[in-house]
Amino acid sequence: MGDGSERITTVEIYGQSYHVRGLSSPEYIAQLAAFVDERMREVSEFTPTVDTLKVAILAALNIADKYLTARKKLQTVEQLVADRTEKMRASLDSVLHPDSP
Amino acid sequence: MGDGSERITTVEIYGQSYHVRGLSSPEYIAQLAAFVDERMREVSEFTPTVDTLKVAILAALNIADKYLTARKKLQTVEQLVADRTEKMRASLDSVLHPDSP
Numbered sequence: 463m464g465d466g467s468e469r470i471t472t473v474e475i476y477g478q479s480y481h482v483r484g485l486s487s488p489e490y491i492a493q494l495a496a497f498v499d500e501r502m503r504e505v506s507e508f509t510p511t512v513d514t515l516k517v518a519i520l521a522a523l524n525i526a527d528k529y530l531t532a533r534k535k536l537q538t539v540e541q542l543v544a545d546r547t548e549k550m551r552a553s554l555d556s557v558l559h560p561d562s563p
Numbered sequence: 564m565g566d567g568s569e570r571i572t573t574v575e576i577y578g579q580s581y582h583v584r585g586l587s588s589p590e591y592i593a594q595l596a597a598f599v600d601e602r603m604r605e606v607s608e609f610t611p612t613v614d615t616l617k618v619a620i621l622a623a624l625n626i627a628d629k630y631l632t633a634r635k636k637l638q639t640v641e642q643l644v645a646d647r648t649e650k651m652r653a654s655l656d657s658v659l660h661p662d663s664p
Contacts, residue, residue: 475618475620480617480620480621482621482624483610486628489571491624493604493631494624494627494628495624496629497627497631498620498623498624498627499644501627502623509584514616515579515615515616515619516581517616518616518619518620518623519577519581519599519619520581520583521581521621521623522599522602522603522622522623523592523595523596523599524625525626525627525630526595526598526602526626527587527595528598528630529626529629529630529633530594530595531600532630532633532634532637533633535637536633536637536640538639539640539641539644540640542644543640543643543644543647546644546647546648547647547651548583549653550648550655553655554651554654554655554658557655557658557659558658
C-alpha cells in the first residue's frame with residue numbers, strides 16, 4: 463500500500479489530530495483513521511463516559527474482535543479450498559483413470 | 564463465543580483495569596485484551612511517548628490495518644473458491660458429457 467518510503471500523515475480521530483508515520487499511502491491511513499473514529503463513536507454511544515482513553519481501548523478491543531474473527535474465517539476458507547481442490551482432483555482422476563487403485 | 568447472556572469481564576490493558584461488557588466468554592475477552600495490550604506495547608517501543616491515549620489510538624490503527632487486510636484477503640479467497648469450483652465443475656462436465664455444447 464506504499465512506495466517503500468516512510469512518510470507522516472496527519473489524521474483526525476475523535477476530535478484530535480495525530481501524526482501517523484508509516485509506509486502506507488495517505489489515502490489508506492485516512493481510511494484506517496475513519497474506521498477507528500467510527501468505532502470510537504459507536505462505543506461512546508453505548509458506553510457513556512468522558513474518558514477518551516477508555517473509548518479508544520474499547521474500540522481497539524472491538525476491532526481486535528473483528529480481526530480475530532476474520533482471521534479465523536480466512537483459515538477455515540483456506541482449508542476449505544485445499545480440501546475441495548483435493549476432492550475434485552480425486553473425482554477427475556477417477557473418471558480419467560477408472561482402473562487405477 | 565457466548566451463551567447469549569451479557570456479562571462483565573475485568574481485564575488489564577497497558578497497566579490499567581477495564582470492565583468489558585459483552586456476550587463473549589471471559590476467556591475470549593482476555594484473549595482480545597492480551598492482543599490489544601501487546602499491540603500497545605509494540606507501538607510504545609517505536610513511538611516514545613507518555614501519552615497513553617496516543618499509544619491506544621496508534622494500536623487501534625495498527626489493528627484496523629490487520630483487520631482490513633484480512634478482510635480483503637478473505638474476499639479474494641472466497642472469490643477464488645467460487646472461480647475454482649466453477650472451473651473444476653466445467654472440467655468434470657466436459658469429461659462426463661463430452662458432446663454437450
